[in-house]
Amino acid sequence: MNDSTHISTDEPVLRSRHPFVETAEMFFRNHSAVVALVVLVTIVIAAIVGPFFYPTDPFEMVWAPFSPPGAEGFLLGTDYLGRDMLSGLLHGGRVSIAIGLAAALMSVFIGITVGALAGFYRGWIEEVLMRITEFFQVLPTLLFSMVLVALFGASLPMITFAIGIVSWTAVARITRAEFLRIRELEYVTASRSSGATNAKLIFSVILPNALPPIIVQAALMVGSAILFEAGLSFLGLSDPNVASWGQIIGSNRPYILDASYTVTIPGVAIFVTVLAISLVGDGLNDALNPKLRQR
Amino acid sequence: MSEVILSVKDLQVRFPLTRSMFTKRKYLYAVDGVSFELNRGETLAIVGESGSGKTTTALAIARLIKAYAGQVQLGDIDLLSLHGSELRDVRNRMQFIFQDPYSSLNPRLRAEHIVREPLDSQGRLSAQDKEQRVDELFKAVGLRPEQKRLFPHQFSGGQRQRIGIARALATQPDLIICDEPVSALDVAVQAQILNLLRKLQSEFSLTYLFISHDLGVVQHMCDYVAVMYKGKIVEYADRLSLFNNPQHSYTKELLAAVPTITL
Structure with missing residues (x-):
């Protein structure tokens, strides 16, 4: 037998490491992203378990209005109706984050579906889907969401839908771009030539390889959805029976000069949360981008 | 004839x-x-x-x-x-062996999974038979069994091309x-791969x-x-x-x- 058909055996046996493990290692090397992740996890845990330990109803008038933070046993003071700010922050955080997540999830779902179909099938399917995407891109997003909420009522599902329906276009475009790139790669041709169905090509060959930029975009979208919800609430288009950070800012807006803390505290909460999400998204971007790897 | x-x-x-x-x-x-x-x-x-x-x-x-x-x-x-x-x-x-050993292997799959993929699409063999077939193929193209669990980026160009060849052979086309x-390979590795292709040709006609x-x-x-x-x-x-x-x-x-x- 010919010796040259065999590999020399003196090379080291490599450990089999899952790409996921490598990505995680890369992420944890980025210090600002790790700090942001810690902050974010703290906020999310506070929003989830906080209301159990601090069950005061955020709509209940518990004390005199405009009691400043720290005074009278209320850590963050009370607002213009004498409602507990800390309770509002904890209960409202739950709602804000939940809306952010749900809206981002919805836009990722729509965006991936549209982008994957357009990028995979090309032709008239792509034409139609991308024209629809462009239609949603040129819509004035805030105005369109306001119209939807104003028409169909300010319930949480409706607000989530109104945010999700205007923010999926970026995901669709990214997904399409990745599909256009990856579908021409030889491993996709290899799968196709070994008899893979279109569904298998889309979901188990191309999509997993297209995910990194989509994950980054999705993370950033949670932040922008929280901001969007805050914007709608500030304009008064929020569920009046549910506290959220934006809704607290919106309802205390007239007293911004007399009791600025009522607006500042939920504002800082939004700011910190969205900043943390952005930094985590940025860290994910670096960790998932193979071009920055192993420098 | x-x-x-x-x-x-x-x-x-x-x-x-x-x-x-x-x-x-x-x-x-x-x-x-x-x-x-x-x-x-x-x-x-x-x-x-x-x-x-x-x-x-x-x-x-x-x-x-x-x-x-x-x-x-x-x-x-x-x-x-x-x-x-x-x-x-x-x-x-009929199966393909591609030019570029870097873009022809799915970076998210382990070597064994890449070689098994044509068998999965075919869907005729039991999991055990597939496993056995993958072992045979690894041996036939000169890869070691412990390399089955590795990902494409952990292989050299020549080794990747061997994986590509094993994949092409999987369904006995x-x-x-x-x-x-x-x-796309350097000259020394070219000779190895060409000899391997010839050896496989005489072995499996x-x-x-x-x-x-x-x-x-x-x-x-x-x-x-x-x-x-x-x-x-x-x-x-x-x-x-x-x-x-x-x-x-x-x-x-x-x-x-x-x-x-x-x-």
């Missing part, structure tokens, strides 16, 4: 050139009336310069791009008339199309359709050579007569263009 595996008659592939609404649409005939036959256990090389249509011919035969006209028979199956699931069932009777399988622009490689590998130029086969001959007595002027030029070192 020997059984004809692949028979191509008057194959044409064209691409639209202009997209104007008012002028008549023009086409580029990338493959223009190509015909040849290939027997079991033999190797036919298609050679030619870049853009001569050799890869397009291979892709059209494998039904990976659309042929405009002509006939392709694999055994007794008329390939160009198949659709949908019929086509998918036939696909595992009648025809293997090698699209410049060594041109494989049939190769070998696409290349490297006449040295072709001389080493093939029984017959088809020279393509601008979408047409300009010369078709067995290896010895082509290299010793080229007929067409383009073939002569091609042979003269092979770089040689004189000291």
Whole structure:
């Protein structure tokens, strides 16, 4: 037998490491992203378990209005109706984050579906889907969401839908771009030539390889959805029976000069949360981008 | 005497050139009336310069791009008339070995999964049989069993090409199309891979359709050579007569263009 058909055996046996493990290692090397992740996890845990330990109803008038933070046993003071700010922050955080997540999830779902179909099938399917995407891109997003909420009522599902329906276009475009790139790669041709169905090509060959930029975009979208919800609430288009950070800012807006803390505290909460999400998204971007790897 | 595996008659592939609404649409005939036959256990090389249509011919035969006209028979199956699931069932009777060992392996799958994929798509074997088949294939292409769990980026170019070869062999295809399988590798590794391909051919009596622009490689590998130029086969001959007595002027030029070192 010919010796040259065999590999020399003196090379080291490599450990089999899952790409996921490598990505995680890369992420944890980025210090600002790790700090942001810690902050974010703290906020999310506070929003989830906080209301159990601090069950005061955020709509209940518990004390005199405009009691400043720290005074009278209320850590963050009370607002213009004498409602507990800390309770509002904890209960409202739950709602804000939940809306952010749900809206981002919805836009990722729509965006991936549209982008994957357009990028995979090309032709008239792509034409139609991308024209629809462009239609949603040129819509004035805030105005369109306001119209939807104003028409169909300010319930949480409706607000989530109104945010999700205007923010999926970026995901669709990214997904399409990745599909256009990856579908021409030889491993996709290899799968196709070994008899893979279109569904298998889309979901188990191309999509997993297209995910990194989509994950980054999705993370950033949670932040922008929280901001969007805050914007709608500030304009008064929020569920009046549910506290959220934006809704607290919106309802205390007239007293911004007399009791600025009522607006500042939920504002800082939004700011910190969205900043943390952005930094985590940025860290994910670096960790998932193979071009920055192993420098 | 020997059984004809692949028979191509008057194959044409064209691409639209202009997209104007008012002028008549023009086409580029990338493959223009190509015909040849290939027997079991033999190797036919298609050679030619870049853009001569050799890869397009291979892709059209494998039904990976659309042929405009002509006939392709694999055994007794008329390939160009198949659709949908019929086509998918036939696909595992011919397999591809690709040029670029870096983009031809899915970076998210382990080596064993990549080799097993054609068997999964076929869906005829039990999990145990597949496992066993993957072990055989790893051995056949000279990879060690403990490398099964690794990911593509942990292999060298030559090793990756071995994985690609193992994948192509998985379904025991009648025809293997090698699209410049060594041109992305360095010379020492090229020899290893070519020897491996020859060893596998004699072991499993494989049939190769070998696409290349490297006449040295072709001389080493093939029984017959088809020279393509601008979408047409300009010369078709067995290896010895082509290299010793080229007929067409383009073939002569091609042979003269092979770089040689004189000291």
